Structure formats: C-alpha cells, structure tokens
Amino acid sequence: MTTQERGATYTEVFANREFRVLFGSFTLLVAGDQVKMLALSALVYARTGSPGLSAAAYMVGFLPYIVGGTFLLSLADRIRPRALMVAGELVRVVTCLLLAFTGLPVWAMLLLVLTTGLFSPVFGAARSALLPDLLPGDAFVLARSVLNVTAAGAQIGGLAAGGAILALAGPAGALAATAALSALSAVVLRYGLPDFPARNASAANPQGDGPVRETLRVNRALLADPRVRGLLLAQWLPVSLVVGAEAMMVPYLGNAAGFALAAASVGLAAGNFVVGRFVSPAGRERLAFSFAIVSGVPLLAFAARPGLVGAALIVLLATAASAVCQLGLQRWFVDAVPEAVRGQAFGLASAGMMTGQALGGALVGVAAELTAPHTAIVLVGAATVLSSLALHRSLRAGGRRPA
Incomplete structure (x- = not known):
C-alpha cells in the first residue's frame, strides 16, 4: 500500500x-x-x-x-x-x-x-x-x-x-x-x-514575455480553467469569511478579545493535526464540502449573543472546520495546475487568500457599522454556508466531472 x-x-x-x-x-x-x-x-x-x-x-x-x-x-x-x-x-x-x-x-x-x-x-x-x-x-x-x-x-x-x-x-x-x-x-x-x-520556463513561457506580462497571461489562463478557478474560490471564500468574523472579536468582546483569537489559533492547529493524523487522504477530501459548510454554522450562534467562553468555543469550532476544508483541497489543487507554473498557481492562491481576508474583515466591519458586531458575525456565517453550497462541485470532487 x-x-x-x-x-x-x-x-x-x-x-x-x-x-x-x-x-x-x-x-x-x-x-x-x-x-x-x-x-x-x-x-x-x-x-x-x-x-x-x-x-x-x-x-x-x-x-x-x-x-x-x-x-x-x-x-x-x-x-x-x-x-x-x-x-x-x-x-x-x-x-x-x-x-x-x-x-x-x-x-x-x-x-x-x-x-x-x-x-x-x-x-x-x-x-x-x-x-x-x-x-x-x-x-x-x-x-x-x-x-x-x-x-x-x-x-x-x-x-x-x-x-x-x-x-x-x-x-x-x-x-x-x-x-x-x-x-x-x-x-x-x-x-x-x-x-x-527553476521550473521549465521555456515551455511555460513560449512567447518570451517579461515577468509582468507572463504573470498576467498565466493568471488569466489559471482563472479561465473552470477546475482551477473553482478550487481557488473554494480556498478563498469560506476561510476569508471566517477570518472576517474573527475581525469582529475586538468590537464584540473588547479587551477580552485576545482569548477568542487565541482560541482561533488553537482551532487551526487542532483541525490540521487531528484530521491530518487520524483521517485517510480520501476521507479528508470527502470532508471538504461538509466542513466548509460547518465552518459557517457555528457563527450563526452569535445571534444568541454568547459570552466570552461561548464566543471562544464558536470561533475555535469555525476555524477548525475551515482548516479541515483547506486540507481536503490541497491534493486536488496540485493535480489541477500545470507543473510548469505551479509556483505561480500557489502564489495566486496565497495572494488571493490574503486579499480575501483583508476584504472579508472590511466587509464585516461595514456590516457591523450598519447593524451590530454580533449581527455582522451571523451574516458572515450565513454567507459562508451559501458560498460553500455555491462551490459544491469544487468542494466535493475538486471540480472534476463525474466519469
């Protein structure tokens, strides 16, 4: 085996x-x-x-x-x-x-x-x-x-x-x-x-473009591929929304927010370790879709305005589920992108995630200004569930069409 x-x-x-x-x-x-x-x-x-x-x-x-x-x-x-x-x-x-x-x-x-x-x-x-x-x-x-x-x-x-x-x-x-x-x-x-x-630059860049033009060309090609685009969005959207919810911990909990943010780090570590250690590769991939949804569900509990311990537990569960989802997507993403531009593909995934997290935090902040911090977190939870459902094909089989 x-x-x-x-x-x-x-x-x-x-x-x-x-x-x-x-x-x-x-x-x-x-x-x-x-x-x-x-x-x-x-x-x-x-x-x-x-x-x-x-x-x-x-x-x-x-x-x-x-x-x-x-x-x-x-x-x-x-x-x-x-x-x-x-x-x-x-x-x-x-x-x-x-x-x-x-x-x-x-x-x-x-x-x-x-x-x-x-x-x-x-x-x-x-x-x-x-x-x-x-x-x-x-x-x-x-x-x-x-x-x-x-x-x-x-x-x-x-x-x-x-x-x-x-x-x-x-x-x-x-x-x-x-x-x-x-x-x-x-x-x-x-x-x-x-x-x-270096990777096979001559094959990846037959036109002899400079680095800026080549980056734009390859980014367009990666985003034009339905499977790669779906996997990129699956890596960007749910996690960016969950991180956006974490940005509301300071307005929601005040000086005690550090406790909830530390719980988020514990959730990240626990999700990666437990599923990495005890779940088979195929099992992790089967969990990607369900745990993308699960990452948003706990956030809905902020409608009840939980206290410090409850808020920390909710954030821990949401972050752990998000980590499990991310692990399930990794092999699919490696298989989907051409080897000659793998570096750029990983860089695009990372850059999109960083940008998405910043935008997620900003959007949650706007929602909190219009409503209240706990309501903004609930909205983020609902958006996480809906975006996961919309990306079900990429989250279930890496965007591959059934045989």
Whole structure:
C-alpha cells in the first residue's frame, strides 16, 4: 500500500531533510515578520503619536500581496527556488536595518515596506511549489498542515517575543533582532537546501514575455480553467469569511478579545493535526464540502449573543472546520495546475487568500457599522454556508466531472 493510499505520517514528513530546512526557515520567517511589524508600528507611533498611522504601519505588510500577486508571480517559476528564498531573507535583513538605523521619515519607512513587500508573494510561492516535489502525494498535504500549525504558533510566539524585545531594546532593537532572524534563515536555506533548478520556463513561457506580462497571461489562463478557478474560490471564500468574523472579536468582546483569537489559533492547529493524523487522504477530501459548510454554522450562534467562553468555543469550532476544508483541497489543487507554473498557481492562491481576508474583515466591519458586531458575525456565517453550497462541485470532487 502506498503512502497516497494509506496516508502519510508526520514522522515520514519530518524524516525528509529538505522539509526540515524549509520548516526551520519558515518558523523564523513568520516569527520575524510578527516582530518586524510590531516594531515598525511602535516606531511610527513613537515618531508621530498617531494611533491611525501606527495601525497603518502594522497592516502595510499585507497590502503588497495584491500587487505582487497580480504582476510578479511568474518569477517563482523562472528563478531557482533556493536563490529566490535566500534573496527574500536578505531583502528582509536590509529592510529591517534601514528601518532601524537610518532615521527615515515615516512616509519613507512605509514606502520601503510596501516596495520590498511586493516580492513577498513570490518568495512564498517558491516555498509552496517546492513542497510537492519534496513530498509527493499525501505527504505534501501533511507538510502543508505542519506549516499551517507552525504559522499559528509562530505568530503568537512572535508577538510575545516582539513585545518582550520592544520592552527591553525598543523598536530599533526589535528590528535588528528581526534582521538577525532573517540572516539566520538565509544561512539555513543556503547551506541546508539543494540548488533545485527553476521550473521549465521555456515551455511555460513560449512567447518570451517579461515577468509582468507572463504573470498576467498565466493568471488569466489559471482563472479561465473552470477546475482551477473553482478550487481557488473554494480556498478563498469560506476561510476569508471566517477570518472576517474573527475581525469582529475586538468590537464584540473588547479587551477580552485576545482569548477568542487565541482560541482561533488553537482551532487551526487542532483541525490540521487531528484530521491530518487520524483521517485517510480520501476521507479528508470527502470532508471538504461538509466542513466548509460547518465552518459557517457555528457563527450563526452569535445571534444568541454568547459570552466570552461561548464566543471562544464558536470561533475555535469555525476555524477548525475551515482548516479541515483547506486540507481536503490541497491534493486536488496540485493535480489541477500545470507543473510548469505551479509556483505561480500557489502564489495566486496565497495572494488571493490574503486579499480575501483583508476584504472579508472590511466587509464585516461595514456590516457591523450598519447593524451590530454580533449581527455582522451571523451574516458572515450565513454567507459562508451559501458560498460553500455555491462551490459544491469544487468542494466535493475538486471540480472534476463525474466519469
């Protein structure tokens, strides 16, 4: 029986040396990014005294995904993945040192973060596209689940560490610490990862287009494919709506919102681990549709205005169900996209998810302004159920037509 039939194990995933290298560098990346954005926000606030600019500084790192995901993703398939990932770490090193020690005005700091962040989707796409090569079949799905759990844990750990470093060394010291983490990650990648070749760029780009034109062309081709488009929407819509509901925890719970947001991270980890460990590959795929719907159903309970414990439990269940749905889609997505543009396809999925989550939070905020926070969350739950039903073909069989 193959690992694809019986399901891989986490032991088999971590037995792969190259995956351990990617895992270590990814952990440093996520933790370092949290420290960087926290430190930048504190630095802007110290310079200006403006809460609005401070909040904008914290969120500015997410905005480049829209532009980078639209115009630059083809670079993920045109450049050797190790070189691309190392370059990404070195860009972060230089960015953090410039922010920390050059005394740039606030507008220049924000512009620097925006400009260098344009390539973040490309660096992430190179990492994601490499996983199916290192760990084919179900092992790839478990590797994705490990990185999802790591992202949640490293975000919490990075924020906690960032707060401690800020208290001890100030914003400049925290940015310097982030530069050190990125430099360490660059060393880990450079000396721990083989120099895999770039994907078949000549076959993927027969017209000889530049990276911007090629990215636009391939994005159009991917979105024109009904199966790929359906799988992209299935990865974007339900999870973006659930994350939008999480954005309402602060207005709904006030200072106690951190408890519910921590519960969301626990749900993400639990959904990935339990289903990854105890459910077969075919079973995970069968669960994708039902758990997409289930991710929205708990949110409807906000109509009863639950207290802190109830709200935390609801968010935990919704996030866990969303994680299960995402796991069930991964192998279908790898099978659906052409191998020569896999990096761009993964980058498009990631960029769309980041953009969708930002839009989801904004739309929920508008709904809350017109109604109330708990009502907005209920509406999000209903929208999650309806969007999952609309995407039933992609969520049930990966968009394949029945034989």
